[in-house]
Amino acid sequence: MSRYRGPRLRVVRRLGDLPGLTRKSARKAYPPGQHGQGRKKKSEYAIRLEEKQKLRFNYGVTERQLLRYVKKARKAGGSTGQVILQQLEMRLDNTIFRMGLGPTIPAARQLVNHGHITVNGRVVDIASYQCRPGDVIAVRDRAASRTLAEANLEFPGLANLPSHLEFDKNKLEGKVNGTIEREWVALNVNELLVVEYYSRKA
Missing domain, CATH: 1.10.1050.10 (Ribosomal protein S4/S9, N-terminal domain)
Known part of the structure; x- marks a missing residue:
């Protein structure tokens, strides 16, 4: 299906x-x-x-x-x-969504698929990529990618950032610090x- x-x-x-x-x-x-x-x-x-x-x-x-x-x-x-x-929560598309870079998971998936996201400095365009503790996730350093991300950050899908993630809005960069806990699943x-x-x- x-x-x-x-x-x-x-x-x-x-x-x-x-x-x-x-x-x-x-x-x-x-x-x-x-x-x-x-x-x-x-x-x-x-x-x-x-x-x-x-x-x-x-x-x-x-x-x-x-x-x-x-x-x-x-x-x-x-x-x-x-x-x-x-x-499911540690998928790259969902992690992007939880950081506020996409208003929904399908929108976050599109960001990933179109090559706007980097993981540890390398472009990753596979939405199902499993994020691991220590991964640094950032918006690609080009005008089109940053404009899209900044527009999405104006209206994030969920207000609260889970405890296993950190995100810097100025740098458009985040980090995975651990595995999500059950209470943070929305x-x-x-x-x-x-x-x-x-x-x-x-």
Whole structure:
């Protein structure tokens, strides 16, 4: 399944607030579609599927990519759900978004894909690059890149910078100081249900 490029508010109405997907909020509080206002009880499978879909749409990953993250997390040891969240949060496109250089994760991904971002002095155009503690992330030193970044910084997607990141607005440069802690994950998701969803599928 390819990356979603359809109406974003439709997804927000179905799954709830997705800070990485869009800054807009839905005016209607019920899901879209003809039967959106019905009170049909959700099955356990539907609840787990929704939690999984939250991760997919918020972080902009395909089903295949998410499955790969789940398999890596199982091998890593510790809490599988938290490791999945850490891997998604430490992606370069999400890190750029959390620094305020992109209003949404898709916008941050575009910055990366178009070669506006450097990691440790080298241009990295792979949005799924896993940031590590010690990585220095900066806007490329050219007029077009700096203009884009400065315009995005006027209206950042999320106000608070997570504790594992630092960012200098004047230099347009940031640093990864560690791995993100669970409390700093902005998305309201139950990662245990995501793990359960994939354990039943496997």
